[in-house]
């Protein structure tokens with residue numbers, strides 16, 4: 001049996017990264033351990049909101065830590 005690939009994604013929370021998080025969430029061979037957010041084109045709060053929404057949409061448990 002293969003170990004799942006453990007992932008930590010650091011993201012600025014906009015479109016391409018949101019798609020990457022969706023793909024990672026739906027990949028049965030991957031385990032998304034954590035997502036960290038940074039300010040980029042949008043504020044860190046908006047990035048966090050985007051990521052939280054994406055994870056909830058993919059039925060992942062969201063625990064926010066600041």
Ligand SMILES: *[C@@H]1O[C@H](CO)[C@@H](O)[C@H](O)[C@H]1NC(C)=O
Pocket residue numbers: 013014015018042046047050
């Ligand atoms: C992320 O948040 C920004 C700002 O609220 C919004 O304009 C953008 O559409 C969001 N992107 C995604 C992929 O949810």
Ligand SMILES: [Ca+2]
Pocket residue numbers: 011012013014016017
């Ligand atoms: Ca990015």
